[in-house]
Amino acid sequence: MRVVPLAQGSFHPAVARSDCLVVEFSKRLDDFVDRAQRVQGADRVQWGHVDVQAEVPLAAMFGVVDDAALVIFREQIVLYRQEGRHDPAQMGALIKSICALDMATIKAEVAERKQAELALQMRRVCPTVRLMSESHRDAG
Incomplete structure (x- = not known):
């Protein structure tokens, strides 16, 4: 399981090539990697991270200004977007639900x-x- 840092140029290609992509918009990649590694079923999806301080226009496209937010794509459709830091159990439940749709x-x-x-x-x-x-x- 690997979390890929995403930027303006790599974001859309990552969405296009992933069946299911979980992206956290936040300031700290290391914190997200730690939580993502503890998600049950983490290997079922692709993982990405957008640094909200370095990628301001990209974060703004999703309405993320300063706080963390989680966005989940499946087959290039946003199926989940919620502000706040998600714990591994929350992310695991979301992934299970979204993969079953x-x-x-x-x-x-x-x-x-x-x-x-x-x-x-x-x-x-x-x-x-x-x-x-x-x-x-x-x-x-």
């Missing part, structure tokens, strides 16, 4: 939400476009 169902739900958001955006755009075209027609 039916990703086909989750991906279908994500696609459905994207479609709903697109439909909502189109509803917002269409009345404006309609009003603009009516005002041009009336002016002519």
Whole structure:
């Protein structure tokens, strides 16, 4: 089990190549490595660490400013994000739960939400476009 330090340039490739990636955003890599090594089932996932002081823009993408936060990706989808320091038992339970999820169902739900958001955006755009075209027609 190994924790890989992640930076702006290595973060997205790590997410892309990992089936399940557990990332802690914090100041201290050594503390996270110690806790990660004590996680039951630690070998089932990949581990990464982002130094919040050195990688400010990357941490900000996940809303992490100063405190620790844990983010878990599965098949490039964020399935867990919570601020605070997680102990080995918490991380082990999260990993077990996330590894047991039916990703086909989750991906279908994500696609459905994207479609709903697109439909909502189109509803917002269409009345404006309609009003603009009516005002041009009336002016002519």
